[in-house]
Amino acid sequence: MDRRQFCRTTLAATIAGSFPYLAGCGEKAPVATKADTSIPAVSLDGAEIELEKAAIHELGQALDGPVMLSGHPEYDIARRIWNGMHDKRPALIAKVASAADVSEAISFARDNNLLVAVRGGGHSWPGKSVCEGGLMIDLSGLNKVMVDAYDRRAYCGGGALLNNLDTAALEHGLVTTAGVVSHTGVGGYTLGGGFGRLNRKHGLTIDNLLGAEIVTADGQVRHVSNDEDAELFWAIRGGGGNFGVVTRFEFQLHPFDRNVLSGMIAWPIDQARDVLDFYGGWYQGLSDDLYVGPAMVTMPDGTSVVAMEVVYAGDPAAGEKELAPLRSIGKPLDDGVKVQDYMVMQTQEDAALAHGIRSYAKSGLAKEITPELVDTLVEAFVADPRIAFFTHTAGGAVKQVGELDTAFPHRNAETMLLVASFWENPADDEEWMAKSREWFAAIEPHTGGYYDNIDSDGEGAAGNYGPAYDRLSRIKARYDAGNLFRLNSNVRPAASA
Ligand SMILES: Cc1cc2nc3c(=O)[nH]c(=O)nc-3n(C[C@H](O)[C@H](O)[C@H](O)COP(=O)(O)OP(=O)(O)OC[C@H]3O[C@@H](n4cnc5c(N)ncnc54)[C@H](O)[C@@H]3O)c2cc1C
Structure with missing residues (x-):
């Protein structure tokens, strides 16, 4: 027994x-x-x-x-x-x-x-x-990450945080794409796609997923990869938690010098139009080593800025050269881009976005930063520290993957645009949710589809999965016909698999 x-x-x-x-x-x-x-x-x-x-x-x-x-x-x-x-x-x-x-x-x-x-x-x-x-x-107890430096692989527990993954990989001079707040979970983040500052060079996090251990609704523990249960493996690369509980992820790692040219450049908000217009005409020609992501935020002291987040995943001297045109625009308030440890950027938002904060977010995917979008961004800006506009720049390696090669179909998007509000007092819930919705409503006509991982409503599954939805729905019927895993951006099981 x-x-x-x-x-x-x-x-x-x-x-x-x-x-x-x-x-x-x-x-x-x-x-x-x-x-x-x-x-x-x-x-x-x-x-x-x-x-x-x-x-x-x-x-x-x-x-x-x-x-x-x-x-x-x-x-x-x-x-x-x-x-x-x-x-x-x-x-x-x-x-x-x-x-x-x-x-x-x-x-x-x-x-x-x-x-x-x-x-x-x-x-x-x-x-x-x-x-x-x-x-x-x-799953928080399943947080171990083991690195096989020889094969450049990370075996990561389904409840690990991005910090666990980054830290373990960097100890071996290796890295994979990971998001920008280090207490985010690898689980939900990866299953939805996974945007990070290295995605132009190494693709989304799902593009680095080699296999996974997953427990499906029938209780079976399965190993999935391109060679085993390939349909299920396709589905978990973008299909969220619909298909089972992933207990271990296996990631491809890449050699990486953690001393990277990185940091933030900030201009006063009244230069936003010039800076964003320049960016819109410039960023599509950048090398895949360079990640530059715009944001519009207001500091706790009330100063509003347009900012560019920079990571250059290559030789810093080459990065300085490529970045020079951006640095020559307008008169920055602050230019903090320098060679520094990669984890400085990866953890810089951790404290401001600590557990317990109240928050509401909306996202949408854009094919380009047009002059019309720049006008909208400038006009819709809300000057308050409790609300901000951020982006996740894509393109590069993200675009090299075919639209339906994984269940994340938004490969043509160059940028993810998002508005998020953060506050503490429950009495302010309605006000700050409404402000996020209003700001995002102005931006939304410039987007097509959204990223469910960064969206507070999370019910419009079709907008997130787009042309991948029908195949996801058939796979759902095969592995979870009773829709046991429904607390996610839910894919309904197809009527007949
Ligand atoms: C402050 C902050 C910063 C963020 N930054 C980024 C970013 O840089 N890039 C980006 O792409 N996204 C980012 N996100 C969005 C993030 O990817 C999603 O919130 C994601 O769902 C978080 O995963 P989690 O495991 O922490 O979430 P959870 O709340 O634990 O889970 C989210 C969903 O995934 C499911 N799930 C979680 N783990 C598993 C698992 N192992 N197996 C099966 N299902 C599972 C859950 O059931 C749930 O449906 C950020 C979110 C926040 C709040």
Whole structure:
């Protein structure tokens, strides 16, 4: 008898003794109340259900990691995610320690028709990684990253943060594309696509994904790559958490000198039109080594600026030369571009965007920065430290991948445009959500499709998946016909696979 089976059997006996209604034959059991034997929960389709405490205990014994109910000392820490707007209370939280734990947790949810949320790094803007009344599968314990320097590969736990990945790879003089706030989870970030400051040189993070270990809705632990379950591997490169729980990612790494020419140049906001107009005519001719991303923000002291974020992933002397035309535009307030450790840029936003902040974001993908778009950006600007316009520049290697080679189809986009607001007081929620929507509504006509990872509504799946949607929907029907994994930018299973 294996350990899990042994635990189940002995546990069933223990529980039978501890719950009066399950007491042994011949004994007259006292009448039990519902609260003695079960806890309230929420089903997959939102109905109120009851979960037997005995079944929960059994799950707890089968898992190597803890199962937490309300009242557990770590329950409130585990249920919190990055965006403070989403204060939800799962019926139970399984803090898994392995793929086998994930499989048990998934089987439990499926057998009990229970709503499931999967938490990687917890950065979901719309709060999809926590749920009210369901099961939260917390992957934060699966955060180890192992680097094979010889084969230039990283094996990264499904609950690791970008910081874990960057740090482990850089120790070996290696790197892969990773996003710009280091406490973001590798899980949700990668499954949605993965934009970072090296994507012009190395592609999106999914373009560096060589394989993954994934637990599907049937509880099976599978290895996927171009050679194994290739359809499923295609789907997880852009299709989000729709197809299962990824417990390990395998990334291609690239040689990298961490001392890179990088930093920020900022101009007073009244130079925004000149700077952005110049940028719109200049950036498409840049080498793939150079990443330059515009932003329009207001500092805490009230100074509004147009800024350019710069990373040159090559010889700094060549970078200085390529960057020179940008530096000669207008009169910058500050030019902080210099040779410095890559992690300075990768962590510079971490503190300002710490866990618990309230936030709302909208994104859209643009093929070019036209003069009309520049006019809109300048006119729609809101001068307040609680709201900002950012971009993720793409092009380069992102464009070298075919539109449907992965499930992320927006390969022709040169730039992702996004408006995000950040505030602390719950009483301000409506005001700041409305301000983000209003600002983005002005920009939206210049975009086509959006990036679900950076969007607070996250319901318009078709706009995110575009022409990939039908194939995703057929794959969903094959691997998750019951739509167990629905707290994401949801792909509905096709009627017949
Ligand atoms: C401050 C901030 C900065 C960001 N910067 C960038 C950036 O530079 N580039 C970029 O591309 N995006 C960026 N994003 C967006 C980010 O990619 C998404 O928020 C992403 O979903 C975060 O992943 P997570 O694991 O932290 O999220 P979670 O909230 O844990 O999960 C998000 C979704 O992914 C699913 N999921 C998570 N892990 C797994 C897994 N292992 N297996 C299956 N499903 C899983 C969840 O169920 C949920 O549906 C940023 C977001 C924030 C809040």
